[in-house]
Amino acid sequence: MKEIIAIIRPNKMTDTKEVLNALGFPAMTANRVMGRGKQKAIIGEVSFEIQKKELLNEEGTMRYIPKRLLSLIVDDEDASLVVEAIMRVNQTGNRGDGKIFVLPVEEAVRVRTKENGIEAIS
Template sequence: MKEIIAIIRPNKMTQTKDVLNALGFPAMTAQRVMGRGKQKAIIGEVSFDIQNETLLKEEGTMRYIPKRLISLIVPDEDVSLIVEAIMRVNQTGQNGDGKLFVCPIDEAVRVRTNERGTKALV
């Protein structure tokens, strides 16, 4: 099993969720996060007026950019399929498209039934 962690643009969340659902992977954890890449800011990335000093660095730039973090656990044989699907939906060729991380998972346990391994995923 592997954990796929995807950091994506907020406006790509619905489309990403729909594609994963269509591929048979509806289960995920998603959260709103703030961060930035090496570019430090993306002009036009947010469509609201920012007044929070933790977000503003100086005129025209931001310390952090709103993103979405998705985490899902998949069987080893499905990793390539899921990574490619997430990339296909989120790749614009512009700074800020996001990052994907694939991490090993040693064990999964469904609390309710004590099912283990891939049985705990479905």
């Protein structure tokens, strides 16, 4: 099993969920996160008024920008399909498109039924 962690733009969340659902991967965890890459967070990337001074630096750019963090567990053979789907939806060619990480998962256990392994995520 693999855990796929994707950090994406908030405005791509709905499209990403729809594509993953259509491919048969509806189960995921999603969180609102703040972060930045090397680009030092450009204010024009957000669509809300910035009121917290701790988010801004002296150059008028944001220290951190809102992103979405998705995490889903898939069978090893499905990992490349899921990564490719996330990339196709989120790739604009501009800075800030996000990152995808693929990690090994040693075990999964469904609490309700005590199923483990691939049965726990199916």
